[in-house]
Amino acid sequence: MIRNEKLHEEKVFKDPVHRYVHVRDKLIWDLIGTKEFQRLRRIRQLGTTFFTFHGAEHSRFSHSLGVYEIMRRIIENLQQFAKWSEEERLLALSAALLHDIGHGPFSHTFEKVFHLDHESFTEEIILGDTEVHAVLAKVDQDFPQQVADIIAKTSENQLIVSLISSQIDADRMDYLLRDAYFTGVSYGQFDLERILRVMRYHNGQVVIKSTGMHAVEHYIMSRYQMYWQVYFHPVSRSAEVILRKILHRVKDLTAEGYRFQQPPEAFSSFFTEKVDLSEYLRLDESVVMYFFQQWQYEDDEILADLCRRFVNRKLFKYVEFNPMQVKEWYELYEAFQEAEIDPEYYLILDSSSDLPYDFYRPGEEEERIPIQLLMPNGEVRELSRESELVDAISGKKRTDHKLYFPIDRIEDLSANGKAKRRIIELLKREEK
Amino acid sequence: MLEEHAKLLAVLKSAGEIAGRKKLQKMIYIAKKLNYPFHEKYDFHFYGPYSEEVTLKMEELTNLGLVIETEEKVKGYVQYRYALSEEGNRFLANYNVALPKLSSCVHLLNQQSSRFLELVATMLYFEHLPKEKMLQKVAVVKEKQLYTDGEIEDALQFIERLQAFIQ
Numbered sequence: 372m373i374r375n376e377k378l379h380e381e382k383v384f385k386d387p388v389h390r391y392v393h394v395r396d397k398l399i400w401d402l403i404g405t406k407e408f409q410r411l412r413r414i415r416q417l418g419t420t421f422f423t424f425h426g427a428e429h430s431r432f433s434h435s436l437g438v439y440e441i442m443r444r445i446i447e448n449l450q451q452f453a454k455w456s457e458e459e460r461l462l463a464l465s466a467a468l469l470h471d472i473g474h475g476p477f478s479h480t481f482e483k484v485f486h487l488d489h490e491s492f493t494e495e496i497i498l499g500d501t502e503v504h505a506v507l508a509k510v511d512q513d514f515p516q517q518v519a520d521i522i523a524k525t526s527e528n529q530l531i532v533s534l535i536s537s538q539i540d541a542d543r544m545d546y547l548l549r550d551a552y553f554t555g556v557s558y559g560q561f562d563l564e565r566i567l568r569v570m571r572y573h574n575g576q577v578v579i580k581s582t583g584m585h586a587v588e589h590y591i592m593s594r595y596q597m598y599w600q601v602y603f604h605p606v607s608r609s610a611e612v613i614l615r616k617i618l619h620r621v622k623d624l625t626a627e628g629y630r631f632q633q634p635p636e637a638f639s640s641f642f643t644e645k646v647d648l649s650e651y652l653r654l655d656e657s658v659v660m661y662f663f664q665q666w667q668y669e670d671d672e673i674l675a676d677l678c679r680r681f682v683n684r685k686l687f688k689y690v691e692f693n694p695m696q697v698k699e700w701y702e703l704y705e706a707f708q709e710a711e712i713d714p715e716y717y718l719i720l721d722s723s724s725d726l727p728y729d730f731y732r733p734g735e736e737e738e739r740i741p742i743q744l745l746m747p748n749g750e751v752r753e754l755s756r757e758s759e760l761v762d763a764i765s766g767k768k769r770t771d772h773k774l775y776f777p778i779d780r781i782e783d784l785s786a787n788g789k790a791k792r793r794i795i796e797l798l799k800r801e802e803k
Numbered sequence: 804m805l806e807e808h809a810k811l812l813a814v815l816k817s818a819g820e821i822a823g824r825k826k827l828q829k830m831i832y833i834a835k836k837l838n839y840p841f842h843e844k845y846d847f848h849f850y851g852p853y854s855e856e857v858t859l860k861m862e863e864l865t866n867l868g869l870v871i872e873t874e875e876k877v878k879g880y881v882q883y884r885y886a887l888s889e890e891g892n893r894f895l896a897n898y899n900v901a902l903p904k905l906s907s908c909v910h911l912l913n914q915q916s917s918r919f920l921e922l923v924a925t926m927l928y929f930e931h932l933p934k935e936k937m938l939q940k941v942a943v944v945k946e947k948q949l950y951t952d953g954e955i956e957d958a959l960q961f962i963e964r965l966q967a968f969i970q
Contacts, residue, residue, distance in 0.1 A: 482844065490846060524847045525929075527943045694805050695867055695890070697897050720804050724859035732858075740849050770863040 373458045374510055384436055388548050392440040398461060398510060399439065402468055405502035406652075411435055411471065413655035417550060418477050419610035420601065422684055424554035431471050437545035438535070442467035444567055445534055445541060452572050461510060463531045466521035467541055472496050472503065476656040477614055483725075484618040485641045494519050495648050530575055538731055538742050539566070539579070539590065547593055550601060558596035561589040571745050578743040578751055587742060588760050591731050595764050605773055608721055609686040612775045616716045617663065617677045624671060633665035673716050685779070690798055692720060692774035703774075703797050710790035712780050719775045731755075731765060774798075808860050809898035810841060812869060812891055817909040820886040824858070825850060827885060829920035830912045831857050836927040837969050839902055847944075851925045861885065869894050904969055911965070922950055922958045 376397040384392040394400050402408055411432040420427040442463055446455055455463075473493030475481055482489060496503050497519040507515040520526035524536055534541055544563055551559020569583025579587050601607075621635050625642050637658050640647045666678040680686065694700070700720075707714040731754075732741070742754040755762040776798070784791035814821075814831065821827045832852045835841040843856040864870040869891035873884040887895070912920065925945055929937040938955065 483842075486842060488844065524849075525940065525944050527946070529849065693867075694808075695869075695894070697804070697894065700804050722805070722808075722860075722863055724856055724863055729855045729859075770859070770866050772863070 372511070373461065373514075375457065375461055386433070386437065386440070388437055388545070388552055389440045392436045393443065396461065396464065398506065399464055399468060401506045401509075402465065402503060403436070405506060407472060407496050407501055407503045408432070408435070408469070410652060410655060411474070413657055414474055414476050414478075415656060416546065417554075417601075418479060418607075419614060420550075420554065420604070420607045422610040422686065423604045423606040424556070424601065426553045426555050427550070429549060429553040431474055434546055434549055435468055435471050437549055438470060438541045439464060439468040441541040441545050441563070441567075442534060445570060448567050448570060449572065449577075458511075459528070459531065462514075462517055462521060462528070463534060465507065465514075465518045466531065466535055469493070469497065469503065469518060470522050470535055470542060475651060475654055476659045477611075479726075480611060480614050480618065481641070484615060484622065485646070487641075487646060490523060492646075492648065492651055493522055496652075497522070499648060501648075530572075530577065533576055533740065537577075537740055539587065543594070544590070547590070547597055550597060551593070554601050556597070556600060558600055559593045561593045562586045566590060573743070573745055573751060576740070576743070578745040579754075581744045581746050581752075581757070584744055584754070584758055587744075587754060588758050591742075591754075591761050591764070594731060603723060603726060603771075605689050606686060608726070608773065609689060609775055610681065610684075612687060612719050612721055613677055613681050616719070617666075617674065617681060620671070620674045620677060620716060621666075624674065629671060631666075632669055633662065635662060637662060673713060677716065680777075687717075687719070687775040688778040689721075689773045689775050692772050694720060694722075694772050699797060699800070703794065706790055706793045706797060707776075710781070710784055710794060712777070717777055717780065720772060721775055722772045723770045731761065806898065807842060808864055808869075809895060809900050810839075810902070811857070811860055811864065812887060812895045812898075813900040813902065813905060814909050815870060815885055815887045816892065816895060817906040818913045820884055821913060822884050823882050823917045824861075826913075826917035826920055827861070828853055828857055829917065829924040830909065832924045833912055833920065833927060833965070834905070834908060836924075836930070837908065837965060839905060839908075847928060851921045851945075852928050864891070908965070908969060911968070915961070918948070919954065919958065919961075921945075921948070922954060923961055926958055926962060 377395055378397055378400055382394045382400060384394070386392045394403070409432070412430050414431045415421065415427070416429050416431050416434045417427045446460055446463060449455070473489040473491070473496055475489060475492070478489050481487060497507065497515050498504060504515050507518055517526065521528065521531050521535065524532050526532055536542060544566070547559045547561070548563065551557070565583060565586040566579070569580040569586065570577050571580050621638065622642060624631070625635065637650070637654055640650050663678045663681055666674050667682060669675045703718060704714045707718050743751040744754055744757055745751055755765045781791060781794050811831070814834070821830065829851065831841055831843065831854065832845055835843070835845070843854045843860070845852045845854045861870065865872045869888055871886045871888045875882055875884065922941070922945065925941050926937060929940045932940060
């Protein structure tokens with residue numbers, strides 16, 4: 372038996388993307404009030420992107436509210452084609468709201484360095500001894516597990532799963548619009564209203580009525596442009612590279628038994644790769660930045676330098692680099708060593724596969740479910756088979772590799788002219 | 804420089820050729836679950852564990868000319884075959900990818916169908932659950948694949964065989 376109360380009167384959040392986020396259910400209101408959800412206010416949605424686009428300071432909190440709002444509107448639209456039970460409605464809304472609850476500060480980098488999965492923290496927060504769990508369990512004893520299964524995409528209700536996580540879902544639609552708004556770029560715009568109006572049920576999945584194809588084309592194009600212009604921006608990647616190297620340095624120093632002036636207490640269980648949930652939840656971007664501020668004054672010159680770079684936005688320069696040039700790589704590596712600039716921390720190859728973003732894929736060979744168009748004769752057709760525009764960008768080369776290095780350190784090599792000349796010569800060769 | 808990419812190249816070298824993206828995805832996932840040090844992130848998709856990072860790395864390796872991707876039509880859909888190019892062989896020689904028994908493990912996996920590997924990978928995805936619950940979960944998420952009891956028993960035995968093999 373599902374238990375849910377309606378609020379005495381509707382609550383609204385003013386939102387720059389959707390104008391208002393509407394809340395009628397006490398369940399949703401209570402979830403928003405939990406400390407685990409409030410923590411998302413202290414985690415930026417776009418990690419290091421604010422170094423490039425200064426407006427990109429928006430949080431995972433506002434994005435999560437946005438995904439909830441889009442889901443609420445999808446359900447409102449789809450209700451006219453098929454009845455949603457109260458349980459399904461609450462399940463979809465809760466999962467939409469909580470889909471990012473397990474994200475930590477600079478999530479992607481932390482996951483890479485410490486081999487973590489934010490998804491497992493999402494599950495722990497929903498099923499463990501937390502305020503979120505207590506609120507969900509009031510609906511029904513099994514309800515937390517159902518929400519966790521939807522977010523993990525292992526639920527039997529594949530319709531709700533696909534509304535939160537597919538190639539055209541509430542999550543992507545909100546983050547494209549929100550990221551475009553806060554970065555100030557114009558590429559991410561598309562007609563959300565129109566897409567919501569052309570969503571239809573078909574054989575247990577959501578498809579797009581074929582007359583809405585152009586709205587979906589616009590969405591795919593926005594996605595494509597946002598990837599290249601915002602998400603893959605080389606300057607944000609430079610900050611990410613430095614962040615990654617700071618964490619590596621702290622990890623290495625801890626393993627060596629280095630005595631920190633400011634010991635990394637907030638990260639201690641990260642070094643064991645068995646991160647305790649309560650420690651994970653205490654970590655947010657303000658905590659991380661506090662440590663980086665303090666580590667600027669450490670005796671270890673590499674850690675201090677990397678932290679100064681991150682705090683003061685003294686980022687690495689970059690050139691395009693073809694990883695096939697193994698010989699050149701080793702030459703550069705040796706030249707850096709000769710110049711006493713540790714290449715492990717100051718010569719970094721970053722590839723597009725190091726970033727957590729993906730393009731639209733038509734879903735060849737049952738890899739991922741593609742966007743399906745519902746044709747007038749009742750047939751469903753994959754989007755890129757009907758749209759020349761989507762077909763054209765689906766097959767494009769989408770990979771790149773960049774070499775990051777501190778140009779200021781190289782320019783300062785006046786005392787060692789030979790190494791400096793060698794490095795500059797090698798890097799110039801790459802630029803060509 | 805590209806140490807994680809090199810591990811994928813090592814898999815292709817051992818396999819000779821891998822027919823199908825789905826098969827490749829599941830092979831890497833199963834190897835990862837057998838504690839081979841693959842660090843690509845996987846999550847659950849409609850067709851089982853899937854890694855966007857593996858897809859992107861394969862795309863990068865193909866664009867660099869280290870991997871040969873061949874497209875072919877099989878029963879009305881497009882299938883991709885992957886093999887190491889000569890350039891890829893030379894590139895791999897720069898790396899010391901020391902993964903014990905990887906070659907035999909890859910060979911064993913590559914002999915199976917992608918449908919079977921999808922079942923094995925899905926079972927491994929839920930291996931933290933008690934056996935009964937794991938099987939129930941697999942039945943729920945793989946309902947449309949209509950796996951027979953025989954296939955499920957074969958997959959369980961195959962997992963045991965793999966685990967014993969790498970010890």
